Amino acid sequence: MAQTVRLKDWDKSSPGISEISSRLRFSFETGQIWLDEERMMLMHSSALTVLRKELIDTLGIERTRGILTRIGYAAGLRDAEMVKASYKDLSDLELLHKGPLLHALEGMVKVELKDVEIDIKNGRYHIDAIWRNSLEHQIHQGLFGPSHYPIAWNELGHATGYVSGIMNRFILHKQVEITPLGPRFVGKPIEEWDEVADELKYYQSDSIVEHLLTLQDQVEDLRKSLPQPILPSDVIGDSPRFQEAWSLAKKASSSTVTVLLLGETGVGKDVFANAIHNSSPRANQSFVAVNCGALPNDLIESELFGIEKGAYTGAQTSREGRFERADGGTLFLDEVGELSLKAQTRLLRALQSGEIDRLGGTETRRVNVRVIAATNVDLAEAVAQGTFRKDLYYRLNVFPVSIPPLRERKDDILALAERFIDKFSAREGLRIKGLTDKAIHALQSHDWPGNIRELENVIERGIILASQDSFIDASMLFPPSYTTLLEENITVLDRQGKISETVKQPINDFVTELLDKKVPLEELENLVVKAAIERCEGNLCATARLLGISRAQIGYKYKKIFNETISK
Incomplete structure (x- = not known):
């Protein structure tokens, strides 16, 4: 009622x-x-x-x-x-x-x-x-x-x-x-x-x-009807360094030149490789990718060049390799810097002559393959150290494209995040309203050592934790320790509505000071509980919510602190 x-x-x-x-x-x-x-x-x-x-x-x-x-x-x-x-x-x-x-x-x-x-x-x-x-x-x-x-x-x-x-x-x-x-x-x-x-x-x-919106849509339709270069939808970014890299990649797409994609792990080298292929005259042919660093050395040659029946113990059937599967299309060699010297020798021959031999075979096969390679290794340094062939390096490094890390293109973070939100919310069957301002601030403040792959994982975590028709907040993206650090040098309102003059200490310095003073854990907990009760003006339900514990737990702690105060 x-x-x-x-x-x-x-x-x-x-x-x-x-x-x-x-x-x-x-x-x-x-x-x-x-x-x-x-x-x-x-x-x-x-x-x-x-x-x-x-x-x-x-x-x-x-x-x-x-x-x-x-x-x-x-x-x-x-x-x-x-x-x-x-x-x-x-x-x-x-x-x-x-x-x-x-x-x-x-x-x-x-x-x-x-x-x-x-x-x-x-x-x-x-x-x-x-x-x-x-x-x-x-x-x-x-x-x-x-x-x-x-x-x-x-x-x-x-x-x-x-x-x-x-x-x-x-x-x-x-x-x-x-x-x-x-x-x-x-x-x-x-x-x-x-x-x-x-x-x-x-x-x-x-x-x-x-x-006005209708007119705007009509103008946009007219713009789309004009001939313009195709930009694959998964290549997202307007920052100058990113656009410079993509401009080079687009120029390479129209030819058969070997492209070497350089950049840290997770910057999107595989996306670039797909985009180059899809913008090339070979777009209707096969795009075959192989991660050279994920295969053992004794298997990488058979994966690339194929095998004939009886080539080694267990080879009971003949099998074509990635070069043959990519014939007429594009072969993407990811982490090419991880190839063994033996595999490098055979790769060099395939690139120079367009010919391959299956393991255990005697027939030479010609293939028409456009190669895109990628690595996060400094190949010039690998050549100096003797772990990478100099002639293969020069053969791969015909058209290098350096993809910037995400920390150097932070203007693109929101566009990328929106794409991942669309992707994962569709998968999970959720309607997500977007990111809160604090979540946007957290994304733009992070250094992204894992680059776009890390951003994708963070957004996926946020989608899983979000509810239907809700916003994704910072706590859903990052652990509490990180979001706490974002609030360093923050001031708050006191009880009279005045801005506090004390600047919040960074959490690491605060913990260090407590440890230096050898503050007992129980005393620290009591101090936090007392402060929370005082802030909530004695409302234990509100205190429990503030501390993230149950009403029964705060009642127990309050009773314990009260009894200790009386005994003193």
């Missing part, structure tokens, strides 16, 4: 004020503000005043109201997603209360409740409240004077978006009057309103915008 809650009950939800404000982080070194996983920004109210006036002067009242309402709605939905991801097992009232707290933290308005009823499971909701200290109301009245029609457009959109997000159904909020304290608004399910058409139009896309 739904519970009607009065003002005194609403106030009981307020112990979370200190806890939710502590989620705001300021990084002065990087110029970033974070609210959980979302990047935020501070903006002058005078700038918002100019923006509102420009929009109204340019688009008129109605279109401006629609734009600001939809912006508020999107922000409300995002706040709801953040709350549902960060707080588990909250009561319906506590879940609802987080929305006004976030809106207050964001500096928009203070909600003063008159009446509320909420029952998420049964879809019941009603609120009657007043927006006090409404920034939007203040700005509009400053521009146009007192008004009797609704002017808190962004706040209406936010309320509708947030409550719709936690209720999992559309809940419409309307401004019903202007009181001496501020705008009064009422919210309830859409079917309980008598007239909604005039309000719903503000939540729908603007016809002008739709027309």
Whole structure:
């Protein structure tokens, strides 16, 4: 049964004020503000005043109201997603209360409740409240004077978006009057309103915008109809060094020249090799790949050149090798620097003459194969050390293409991540909304020693941990130790809402100091538990959520600390 809650009950939800404000982080070194996983920004109210006036002067009242309402709605939905991801097992009232707290933290308005009823499971909701200290109301009245029609457009959109997000159904909020304290608004399910058409139009896309998007699509279709070089879809990157490498590869694709792809492990040499083949006149022929480093030395020759029956013990049938299978197409030799000297000799002959002999055979076979080789080994150094033939090196190094590591093309990380999200979400049957701002920050801050392969693995991990219709946050991509290090030199709000002047110590230095001082583990745990209880103002449920443990565990620890304090 739904519970009607009065003002005194609403106030009981307020112990979370200190806890939710502590989620705001300021990084002065990087110029970033974070609210959980979302990047935020501070903006002058005078700038918002100019923006509102420009929009109204340019688009008129109605279109401006629609734009600001939809912006508020999107922000409300995002706040709801953040709350549902960060707080588990909250009561319906506590879940609802987080929305006004976030809106207050964001500096928009203070909600003063008159009446509320909420029952998420049964879809019941009603609120009657007043927006006090409404920034939007203040700005509009400053521009146009007192008004009797609704002017808190962004706040209406936010309320509708947030409550719709936690209720999992559309809940419409309307401004019903202007009181001496501020705008009064009422919210309830859409079917309980008598007239909604005039309000719903503000939540729908603007016809002008739709027309512009249609024109944009038409222009894009015209562009696609123009002849242009084919860029294989898996080759992603706009950074200068990457485009330079791909430009060289495209030039090589139209010829039969041997290409040597250079780069660290995981940079995408196999993708480049496929792309060169698919852009070449041989695209309709076979593309055969072999990892020279993954095969034992006694098998690599038979894999490359084939065998005849009886060539060695166990060779009961004749079998063609990779060169024959790639005849007319492309052979990709990955990790070519791992080949034995004997295999290098036979490879050199095949490259120079286009002829091969199967192991144990007497018949010479001609093959028409375009070779693309790849290595993360410095072949010039290998030649100097005598582990790689000099003549083969010169034969392979006709057209070298150096692929940059991911740490040198960080502008491409998001595009690559989006491609992997599409790939793995389709495989897992999930709808993923994207990456949180904190997750994007984590991806761009990482050095990526494993390059694109590591990025692909990280995104796959995130997809597996994500839920349907959710965002991937930083904790799903990296272990907690890494995401903690990202918050070095972060300042927070104290209880009075002031920015703390102490800069957060790097976690490694903090641990070193504790070890140097020989702080007992039990004492350290008690210190953390006490601080968490104090931050949550005695709310043990909130403390348990903050520490990531159960309510029973925090109750036990609290009782233990309390008894120790009494005994002293």
